[in-house]
Amino acid sequence: MSEQGLTCHEVIEVLTDYLEDALPANERRRVEEHLANCDGCTAYLETLRETIRLTGMLTEEQIPGEQKEQLLEAFRDWTRPGSSR
């Protein structure tokens, strides 16, 4: 990338690296400079953060009870004293 400012497209493509703190210091500075002067990229970053927050509200599916029973049986077998397994 050139020493000029980053374009909006370039900034948007490195936002995950930015949020993960994975950018080299000089590139991080260029992203921050761009964001400070760009309403569009700032709005996009805001919606990306919001996406992460909302994704965090999802819950995982539950496990069928039958499968749990099987595993519990197995655990008892495995941990029974004197078990040869």
Add this chain to the structure above:
Amino acid sequence: MSDTGVLASQEDLAFVERLRAGDEVAFMMLVEEHQATMLRIARMYVSSRAVAEEVVQEAWLGVVKGIARFEGRSSLRTWIYRIVTNIAKTKGAAEGRSLPFSSLAGKDEPNPGIDPAWFQDAEGLAPGGWKTLPANWRGIPEDRLLGNETLQRIGRAIETLPPVQAEVIRLRDVLGWSSDEVCNALDLSETNQRVLLHRARTRVRRELDDYLRTGSEGR
């Protein structure tokens, strides 16, 4: 993959003691927490759901048998997923299945979560700059943002992602794992993990943006 540098917490060590003592409640808590994720990860390496279930069963056996030797040099979770991934890879290789990460082959291609048409081309006043500024979602009420329909949209968007991308965003953003833990469980480099996470997040954001900005007209 090497140890992630994170040692087992006091909580992990106390939990391991309960497992060693044959505590069934502790074991079931572990199963509740990890079974679904273990199945999905195993499924990425093997040919069918049935084989993935075998892998997970075998992994639990490995956990129970190995717990006596757990030394706390990684978190309990990291240790468990290393077992799952190793077994799944071995099974997958025996089945002659190639690794699921061929989806990474396309990582230098354009990211479908970001449309180049949003930006001005070389003829524009500011090439690479926005054509139309994206909207933020500030005006949208919290109960709509957190409504079932929005969450279902997110869930569906994740399901349609390539499998490894879907798994990365689930582990990172739904379950809150660290990037180290995800790299370990999925056997990914840090860089590839971030590429996949970025693609997944931008795709989900795009879906959400389409949905949130259509208001309720679409129903």
